[in-house]
Amino acid sequence: MIFDAIAFDADDTLWDNEYLYTQAKARFAGMFSDCCSQEACLQRLEEIESHNVRYYGYGIKSFILSMIEAALELSGGQAPAEVITSILATARQMLSADVLLIDGVGETLEALAQRCPLMLITKGDPSEQRPKILHSGLSGYFRWVEVVHEKTPEVYRAILERCGLRPERFLMVGNSLRSDILPVLAIGARAVYIPYADTWSHELVDEDPVGEYTTLENLRLLPGYVEKLMQDS
Numbered sequence: 686m687i688f689d690a691i692a693f694d695a696d697d698t699l700w701d702n703e704y705l706y707t708q709a710k711a712r713f714a715g716m717f718s719d720c721c722s723q724e725a726c727l728q729r730l731e732e733i734e735s736h737n738v739r740y741y742g743y744g745i746k747s748f749i750l751s752m753i754e755a756a757l758e759l760s761g762g763q764a765p766a767e768v769i770t771s772i773l774a775t776a777r778q779m780l781s782a783d784v785l786l787i788d789g790v791g792e793t794l795e796a797l798a799q800r801c802p803l804m805l806i807t808k809g810d811p812s813e814q815r816p817k818i819l820h821s822g823l824s825g826y827f828r829w830v831e832v833v834h835e836k837t838p839e840v841y842r843a844i845l846e847r848c849g850l851r852p853e854r855f856l857m858v859g860n861s862l863r864s865d866i867l868p869v870l871a872i873g874a875r876a877v878y879i880p881y882a883d884t885w886s887h888e889l890v891d892e893d894p895v896g897e898y899t900t901l902e903n904l905r906l907l908p909g910y911v912e913k914l915m916q917d918s
Contacts, residue, residue, distance in 0.1 A: 687918045688801050688875075689850050690829070691911070693794075694859030695807035695814065697881040698904075700821055701785040706748060707883055709775045713752055716768050717759050730755045742834055744810035749776040780813065784821045789905035794826040796908040800915075804829040806844065806857070808836050808864065836864040838871040845872075858907065866898050877901055877910065 696702035713730060714723040721729075734751040741747035752772050756764040797803060803826050807814050811832045818824050829848055833840050845855060852874040859865025860881040869876045876898040901907060 687854070687915050688856050688911070689854040690802050690804050690848070691797055691856045691858065692804035692806050694857075694861065694865045695805060695818065696809070697860045697883075698787070698858065698865070698879060699790050699805075699823060700787055700817070703881065703883045705745075705779045705782055709748070709752070709779060712775060713755070713772070716756070716771065721759060726755075726759065729759065733758070742810060743808050744813045745776060745779045746810060746813070748779075749773070784817050786821065786823075787904060789903060790823065793904045793907050794823060797911060798826050800908075800911065802828040804831070804848070806831045806833065806836070806841075808833050836868055838868045841868050841874070842872050845874075856911075858904075870897050875899075877907065879904060879907075 693699055710727055710730060714726045717726050730752065733755050734748060737747060737751045737754070741750055749772060752775070753764075753769060756768050756772060760768070794803065805818065805824075805827045807818075809832065814832045818830060824830065829844075831844055833844075841857075842852070844850075845852060852872045855869075855874040856877065857865055857869040857874060858877045858879065860879055862878060866876045866878050878898055878900045879902075880900070899910065901910060
């Protein structure tokens with residue numbers, strides 16, 4: 686066995702998530718179409734959201750607080766009650782949305798679980814992430830489940846140490862170069878990048894470490910990739 690564990694990101698790797706934010710941002714921009722362009726409105730919301738991550742963390746509740754702050758700023762502190770009410774309604778819709786699995790997830794996890802212990806590492810608010818994990822129907826595949834505030838080399842290293850895993854025998858799979866790929870490479874582990882159609886700008890990176898990780902078009906290709914690594918080892 687070449688790996689002691691294969692870990693997966695959750696949002697936009699195992700199930701669709703970013704579409705909820707895209708839809709919410711479109712509705713938000715529509716509320717202020719009379720005072721600024723959609724582009725300017727969304728740019729300012731993105732700036733506020735990225736700034737607030739350090740205070741509120743990741744997730745829907747953090748996003749909604751940033752939307753309220755942006756609404757107050759864009760309205761000069763005069764956001765009408767119906768705008769705030771609409772934002773709060775958006776929060777409830779996002780929090781109650783169904784978990785939509787990405788194509789091929791079940792078959793992929795089933796195949797890999799027969800080869801190697803699996804782990805789930807997701808960042809965000811535990812009160813939001815753990816219900817999604819439960820409702821996804823996938824929790825039974827994972828020996829370990831980690832919900833973290835941020836994904837840094839230090840966080841990954843601490844997880845591996847706590848689980849008794851060695852970086853050189855660890856593989857991380859995810860859709861974010863910033864969170865799932867670069868920190869894992871930094872500790873000497875392997876990573877597989879599976880791009881998602883719509884990625885939050887906060888997760889983009891200026892420098893792409895080409896050649897240091899593997900890119901696969903979709904999850905269905907992962908079992909074959911792991912099988913080849915085992916045969917070549």
